[in-house]
Structures are given as structure tokens and as C-alpha cells.
Amino acid sequence: MEKLNSFLQGLTIDKRDYQLQAVQEILTHHKDSHSILLNYPYGTGKTIIALLVLLRLKLDEPKKQFIFTSAREAAGMRCRQAVEMGKEFGFVDKLGYLFNPQTGGKGLNLSQKMKMYQASNVIFSPIQTLMNDRFQIKSRMKVDIFKNMSLCIVDEATDLLARSMSGFRLSKYFQELFQVRKSNNFPILAMSGTRDQHKAKFIMQVLGEDAHQMSRLDLSPYETITQIKPINREDYIHNDQTISNLLTKPVGTIQEILDPNLSRLEIVKLSYGGALDRLRGEQVAYPIKLGKYRVTKNDDRIQLINAFALLFKLTHARLLLLESTPGEYLKYTKKDENKEVFQSLLEVSSEIISYRVDLPRYDKPEEVTTRGLIHPKVEKAINIIHEHIIRGAKVLLFTRYLALGEQLKMLLETLQYPGVKYLSGKTKEESRHIILDQFRKEDVNVLIFTPVGGRGLNLEEADVVIHLDITSNLDDMTQRRERARGCIEYVLVLQGTSEEGKVKEYAKLTDASTVE
Numbered sequence: 001m002e003k004l005n006s007f008l009q010g011l012t013i014d015k016r017d018y019q020l021q022a023v024q025e026i027l028t029h030h031k032d033s034h035s036i037l038l039n040y041p042y043g044t045g046k047t048i049i050a051l052l053v054l055l056r057l058k059l060d061e062p063k064k065q066f067i068f069t070s071a072r073e074a075a076g077m078r079c080r081q082a083v084e085m086g087k088e089f090g091f092v093d094k095l096g097y098l099f100n101p102q103t104g105g106k107g108l109n110l111s112q113k114m115k116m117y118q119a120s121n122v123i124f125s126p127i128q129t130l131m132n133d134r135f136q137i138k139s140r141m142k143v144d145i146f147k148n149m150s151l152c153i154v155d156e157a158t159d160l161l162a163r164s165m166s167g168f169r170l171s172k173y174f175q176e177l178f179q180v181r182k183s184n185n186f187p188i189l190a191m192s193g194t195r196d197q198h199k200a201k202f203i204m205q206v207l208g209e210d211a212h213q214m215s216r217l218d219l220s221p222y223e224t225i226t227q228i229k230p231i232n233r234e235d236y237i238h239n240d241q242t243i244s245n246l247l248t249k250p251v252g253t254i255q256e257i258l259d260p261n262l263s264r265l266e267i268v269k270l271s272y273g274g275a276l277d278r279l280r281g282e283q284v285a286y287p288i289k290l291g292k293y294r295v296t297k298n299d300d301r302i303q304l305i306n307a308f309a310l311l312f313k314l315t316h317a318r319l320l321l322l323e324s325t326p327g328e329y330l331k332y333t334k335k336d337e338n339k340e341v342f343q344s345l346l347e348v349s350s351e352i353i354s355y356r357v358d359l360p361r362y363d364k365p366e367e368v369t370t371r372g373l374i375h376p377k378v379e380k381a382i383n384i385i386h387e388h389i390i391r392g393a394k395v396l397l398f399t400r401y402l403a404l405g406e407q408l409k410m411l412l413e414t415l416q417y418p419g420v421k422y423l424s425g426k427t428k429e430e431s432r433h434i435i436l437d438q439f440r441k442e443d444v445n446v447l448i449f450t451p452v453g454g455r456g457l458n459l460e461e462a463d464v465v466i467h468l469d470i471t472s473n474l475d476d477m478t479q480r481r482e483r484a485r486g487c488i489e490y491v492l493v494l495q496g497t498s499e500e501g502k503v504k505e506y507a508k509l510t511d512a513s514t515v516e
Helices: 002-007 016-030 046-060 075-088 091-095 110-119 127-141 157-161 172-184 197-207 234-257 264-272 275-279 298-323 326-333 343-353 376-389 402-414 429-440 474-483 499-510
Strands: 036-039 065-069 122-124 149-154 188-192 212-215 225-231 288-290 293-295 356-360 368-372 395-398 420-423 446-449 464-467 488-494
Touching: 016 036, 016 046, 016 212, 036 046, 036 197, 046 065, 046 075, 046 091, 046 149, 046 188, 065 075, 065 127, 075 091, 075 122, 110 127, 127 172, 149 172, 157 188, 157 197, 188 197, 197 212, 225 376, 225 499, 234 264, 234 298, 234 343, 234 488, 264 275, 264 298, 275 288, 275 298, 293 298, 298 326, 326 343, 326 402, 356 376, 376 395, 376 402, 376 464, 376 488, 402 420, 402 446, 420 429, 464 474, 474 499, 488 499
Parallel strands: 036 188, 036 212, 065 122, 065 149, 149 188, 225 488, 395 446, 395 464, 420 446, 464 488
Antiparallel strands: 288 293, 356 368
């Protein structure tokens, strides 16, 4: 560690002591080629720990190669962030050539790509690009770019490695990676922040019998207060209950064919996990695999296709109702191909159209601006923002829908709220850096994110965090919370709808209180 410490002189890293302790423990187990699950809270610098491990190994093994990969929706962005962090800490000089995922090797022929990989000490690449390149180079040029691999770091491992718990298949690219690991004998360092011990246990099973778990979920130096804000809206309750009743038929069909004990949630996850695509495949080979289930008869396949198609439309409509704009929901239910399915929803949906709300102006709170077709969560969010921003607070707001984020930004600007910015997966990297810098200073007061826009950020400057959506994956919610620690957190939930079941689990996890 003395060599490493000499490189770190003058380098500022938050909580450096525990990070260096983690590096030492990882190196100890790396000597025995053990794979490791590094399960630390989000926002505690797991990427820094991983890069320090790479630096330390490079000092001892100059000719070895390393991989930093991720396959979340923001995979390319996560790799770019690691590249930038490496440059900031001087890792480029110490580690040598870095594959830049921003270009993805575009414009290079196969021979040039092979030379690039062979010359690289550290390969920063999304898993799909990495495994596709490896397959092409090995099959056509008989060269294995993993031959000298010493360590593979898998960032954001929770969802990637625990997919089968939800009936999803493990990504084929990760299946290939684990097969390659067996023959090439390099360990994997999987980074997670899950508080769900079932997921952590499954990740350990995937990593192998000799894997070692490092878990420090006590690293929360600031207290975050979480409040559940229930919203009572009869029109939304009517719509949600109507959709729930319609779901009974396709759910019953799927349970009858696959498993009577399958819950609605498990069936919905199967639906979003690509069940319909597998059933509709052009070259169907029996048995058809749907998670752990098997379909062996053509009659069952046809019934399941009809059931899953109806289920997907209904569950998607429910998501739009509960988490997107009223306009998006109404537009979807009135599509020509959906009219028959949503016939019984048209009457209860008309109540949403008549809804009107008064919103406070920032510059003149005594005045109000009337708008129609505003989601009740947007109304509640604007009132919370108004309450806190007049006292000088900085606010983060998360939503998974582009349309809802755009609508909220437009409304806040119309109401004269100062310093409102919006980051989504469509935001260019240069603009992203500028906006984040403005938020850290005093120029931006309200920052709206989608999951991709907010991936991998530490924003402890925030005083208030608002969740417009309640994700089915509680690790996403926890990640948002822990990236902005020491704040007041609000979770907005529509009373009397299916959202209440989701939020109960999150309330247990965070000791949240329900505030009317």
C-alpha cells in the first residue's frame, strides 16, 4: 500500500480511510482469485474504490489487463464517468491506454480494434460492446482479448445479476462473461448498494462458491428524513380499480397455464421481461422458456399470447395513469388499436379531463395560475417546491417519464420559478456537466431528473428530494436517496391505488412516516 499512498498525496477523496481499507481487503482476496461483492451504499465512492484497486494492481502487474463494465440503461455514461475520474486522478498516465466508450470504437476495422484492445491496460466498455467485440475478434482473427485479464469490475451489479429472481433471464452478455471467466480464471468485482439480502445472496451465487462479500451499509453520515405524501383523488382511484378488474381475466389465464400460485406482480414482471416476444418468435422451439416455466403445447402458447398482449396494454395504461401525464394516459387509451380494450375506461377517464388546479406563482404567491390536465402528483410537487424554495432550499425531483419531467419544467418556468433545469438520457454530456456545476453553485435551484439523467451522481448539495414515481425496484429509490443524503425526502403516492402496496415496502426500509 506504500506505493499506492505515494500516488495519493494531495489527492482529496471523501472518506478516504474506509475506501483504502476496502481496497486493502479487495487486494487480499484478489490474490486467491476470489470474486467479490462490494456492497456499499450508493454515493460512498465504490467507483473510486474500484479505480484505486486497478491502480494498485497495475503497480505490481504492469502487463495485466483490467475491465470496467456496466449494462444498466446508462452503461455508456457510467463508463465515461469512470474514464473522467481516472483522468482527474492521474490514472491515464498510470494505467495507460483507455478504451473510450463515448466513441465505442466506431470507425475502426476489426484489426484496429484488436490492436486497441491488446494495447489497453484498462478497458472501459459497456458489456454489450465488449462481448460483441470479443466474439468477432476471436472467431475471425483467433485472438482472445481476455487472455491476460486480471480483474473484471461489474458496476451497478444489483439488477444485472439478480434478474432471475424476478423471472427475467440473466443478460446473455453476462452469461458469456461468466463462461469466459471460468476458462480464463479471472475474478469479478461486482459493485452493488442493495439492502435486499435476497438479491445480495443471489449475486453471490452467480459470482461462485468461493466469492467473498464485503458489506458496509452503515456508511450514512447524514440523516435523511423520509415522508410519504398520500394524495386522495377519486378519479384516479376509479381508473386504477377499473384496470385492476380488467386484469383479472388475462392474469387468470396465465395462472391456469403456468402456475396457480403466480402473483400478479410476478406475471407483470414476466410480461415486461420479454415473455410475449418469446411466445411470438418466428421459429418457435418447444419447450418455450418463460423464466422458470415451460410452455409445451401450441394451444397454450396461443392463449398465453392473447393473455400477455392484453396484460401488457393494461399494465402500461396503469403506469401512464399513475406515473405519467394525464394527456399521455388518455392518448394511449384512445389509440385505434386500444379502443376495444379500454372501452370500459372511457367513462371514468372523462373525469380526469374535467380536472382543474390552481398553482402558486413564485414571484407573486398570492396569485394563482390555472391549468388543466395536471397530474395530481405534479400539483403536490409544485406546492412542496414552493414551500421549500422560498426559504432558499435546493430541490431534486425524480420521474421515470420524459413527458412528466418536461411538463413540470414548463410549468415551473411559467410560474416564474428561478433556476429550473432538467436532465434526461437525451441531455448531451457537455450540457450535463454545465447544469450540475450550476446546481453545485447558486444558479440552479430545482433539478429534475429521469433515472438515466440522474445515474451515478452524488448531489449532497440538495436539501429536498421528491419522488414522483414509485419504482418496482426499491434499489433505484434507495440509490436516489443515498446520493443526496442529509435531506428531506418526499415520496408521492396516490391513495387507494396499486401504488400503496409498493410504498409500504419502501416505508419499512427507510422508517418513513406518512404525512397528510
